[in-house]
Amino acid sequence: MTAQLAVEVVLTIPDNEAETALATLARLGVPLGGLERADLYRFEIELVEIEPVEREALLAALRSLETIYNPNKHALRVRAEPAPQPGELWVDEIHPAAAAARGPVRIAGRTLGGVRAVERFTAWRVVDAEGRPAAAEVVALAAETLLCNPAFQRSQRV
Amino acid sequence: MSRARVGVLVFPGTNSEDETLRACRAAGLDARLVHWNAELDAVRALDAYVLPGGFAYEDRVRAGAIAAHDRLMLAVKEGAAAGKLVLGICNGAQILLESGLAPGLDGEVRPQAGFAKNAPLGKFRSTHVYVKLAAAPPRCAITASLPPDAVLPAWASHCEGRLAAQPATLERIAREGHVTFVYCDARGEATPGAVPNGSALGAAGLTNRAGNVLALMPHPERDGWTFMHHDARREAARGATAAMLAPSGGIALFESLARALS
Numbered sequence: 001m002t003a004q005l006a007v008e009v010v011l012t013i014p015d016n017e018a019e020t021a022l023a024t025l026a027r028l029g030v031p032l033g034g035l036e037r038a039d040l041y042r043f044e045i046e047l048v049e050i051e052p053v054e055r056e057a058l059l060a061a062l063r064s065l066e067t068i069y070n071p072n073k074h075a076l077r078v079r080a081e082p083a084p085q086p087g088e089l090w091v092d093e094i095h096p097a098a099a100a101a102r103g104p105v106r107i108a109g110r111t112l113g114g115v116r117a118v119e120r121f122t123a124w125r126v127v128d129a130e131g132r133p134a135a136a137e138v139v140a141l142a143a144e145t146l147l148c149n150p151a152f153q154r155s156q157r158v
Numbered sequence: 159m160s161r162a163r164v165g166v167l168v169f170p171g172t173n174s175e176d177e178t179l180r181a182c183r184a185a186g187l188d189a190r191l192v193h194w195n196a197e198l199d200a201v202r203a204l205d206a207y208v209l210p211g212g213f214a215y216e217d218r219v220r221a222g223a224i225a226a227h228d229r230l231m232l233a234v235k236e237g238a239a240a241g242k243l244v245l246g247i248c249n250g251a252q253i254l255l256e257s258g259l260a261p262g263l264d265g266e267v268r269p270q271a272g273f274a275k276n277a278p279l280g281k282f283r284s285t286h287v288y289v290k291l292a293a294a295p296p297r298c299a300i301t302a303s304l305p306p307d308a309v310l311p312a313w314a315s316h317c318e319g320r321l322a323a324q325p326a327t328l329e330r331i332a333r334e335g336h337v338t339f340v341y342c343d344a345r346g347e348a349t350p351g352a353v354p355n356g357s358a359l360g361a362a363g364l365t366n367r368a369g370n371v372l373a374l375m376p377h378p379e380r381d382g383w384t385f386m387h388h389d390a391r392r393e394a395a396r397g398a399t400a401a402m403l404a405p406s407g408g409i410a411l412f413e414s415l416a417r418a419l420s
Contacts, residue, residue, distance in 0.1 A: 020224055027227070093274055151269055
């Protein structure tokens with residue numbers, strides 16, 4: 001039995017990439033009020049329920065990996081749900097080696113006990129002019145217009 | 159008769175415009191830099207476009223994705239549709255795939271393929287490579303003056319250079335002759351070991367259906383003269399200025415472009 005845990009790394013400083021994407025989408029006529037971006041890691045763990053000690057070990061490992069987390073400009077958060085929520089678009093790459101990557105996962109030089117797989121996404125949070133999660137069709141339009149190249153990427157949304 | 163006027167396009171983050179311009183001029187082209195804020199009518203008046211390498215818009219969202227929607231690309235798309243020649247190198251090639259100008263199956267201008275992160279490690283690679291013509295030279299107007307099976311030296315310098323597409327699309331790209339260049343070794347053998355990035359079909363370059371657009375991942379302009387070259391020829395030329403400045407092979411692609419425009 002396995003359980004999933006999703007962790008996101010978000011910038012606490014202005015996100016130039018999200019700003020550029022927002023400006024480009026607006027210029028292309030996609031009606032957005034705002035756009036946020038996060039690096040998202042979804043772990044598959046060999047537990048029915050994730051024990052706090054396992055979770056803390058995982059988070060500590062992520063915090064020690066300076067290539068993905070810089071405490072001066074990032075916040076690291078555990079997601080309540082390991083799946084996209086309304087207004088969200090999770091994009092990952094279709095990679096030929098993805099299937100082979102399953103197995104014991106090493107982070108920061110350590111094999112994390114019980115972690116069987118990790119998926120990495122760019123998570124976009126699309127909001128309307130009132131700051132509410134954007135309608136599903138707007139999220140789909142943003143994906144199709146700019147945020148996902150279906151030739152080699154996949155998108156997940158509600 | 160006036161020479162064809164070629165625009166070397168510069169987006170914010172482009173970094174290979176000078177060597178690309180130098181290669182174009184060395185091949186006899188009337189080339190000039192065209193910045194992203196240029197008047198569109200002036201861009202439309204040009205006869206051909208070269209999109210050089212770099213990190214346009216810092217590769218935000220995906221390599222080439224934002225530049226593919228830049229206003230300059232309106233002129234490039236119009237020009238390509240009218241049959242003008244368009245050459246994209248490295249980041250320029252990524253822009254051409256993101257804009258849908260290549261491979262352009264069924265004549266459609268929408269993203270049908272992309273240059274994804276290198277396999278297997280997904281890391282940036284800078285390495286000397288050779289590419290070989292994989293189609294008959296006239297299949298692409300830009301390569302039409304190269305000899306069959308021409309082998310060009312170049313430098314691969316990218317993190318996202320792996321041609322990727324859905325299997326059915328890749329099958330059509332191969333079957334319909336869109337693969338213009340494949341990676342090969344110095345003898346011209348297209349072996350898996352010569353592919354630096356896991357690119358599907360071993361592809362280094364793609365053309366569109368009409369053959370007037372070429373997206374080439376490695377940089378031939380960075381191996382235009384012997385001082386830029388990789389093997390024993392450069393070592394043998396040390397101390398001899400004329401030998402160091404002798405063409406090393408990459409310039410041949412720009413000479414072929416020049417012939418196509420003459």
